[in-house]
Amino acid sequence: MNTPTENIDLWEILKKVPDPEIPAINLVELGVIRVVERLENDKLKITITPTYTGCPAKKLFEELILEELAKHGYNDVEIISKLNPAWTTDWLSNETREKLLKDGISPPTIGDRVIICPQCKSTNTKLLSQFGSTPCQSLYSCNDCQEPFNYFKCH
Ligand SMILES: [Zn+2]
Structure with a gap:
């Protein structure tokens, strides 16, 4: 059985938890993990804001967080969902x-909402379908390079 590692930054552990839908980024980068508190006797309290209400990934987020913390000896973890303020793509860093x-994946843009083709960086793009490979993405196509791509929807 592992014992909790005293000197490790809990945020560093949580950065190992990938977004189940986009494994290239983790739940800290996604902005889902909001608050991490270390309570008495190595009990942890994690506050998460799911990407949107009813997002099927919510349960999976919790399981992945618990699994990663358990690897580092944290077995007493409480996860709290905080829906207010609601998660927004504005929480994604540059x-x-x-x-x-x-x-x-074309990232959401703040402000002018220009949708960029990840292949050729063209902004001359069109919507093919509201739903891409996951409910959190839409399918677009590029008018310049003709490649389809997923766009991370703004909420
Ligand atoms: Zn393109």
């Missing part, structure tokens, strides 16, 4: 947006 783009 670094995270770059990662999405490299993974072939």
Whole structure:
């Protein structure tokens, strides 16, 4: 049985938990993990904000978080869902947006809502379907390179 590692930053552990839908980014980068508290006797309290209400990934987020923490000896973990303020794609950092783009997913843009083709960076794109490979993405196609791509929807 593992014992909790005293000196490890809990955020570093949580950064190992991938987004089940987009494994290139983790739940910290996604902005799902909001607050991490270390209570008495190595009990942890984690506050998460699911990407949107009814997102099928919510249960999976919790399981993945518990699994990763257990690997580091944290077996007494309480996960609280906080729905207010609601998760928004504005919580994604520029670094995270770059990662999405490299993974072939067009990241949501703040402000002007221009949709960029991850292949050729063209902004001359059109919507093919509201639903892409996951409910959190839409399917677009690029008018310049003709490649279809997934766009991470804004909420
Ligand atoms: Zn293109």
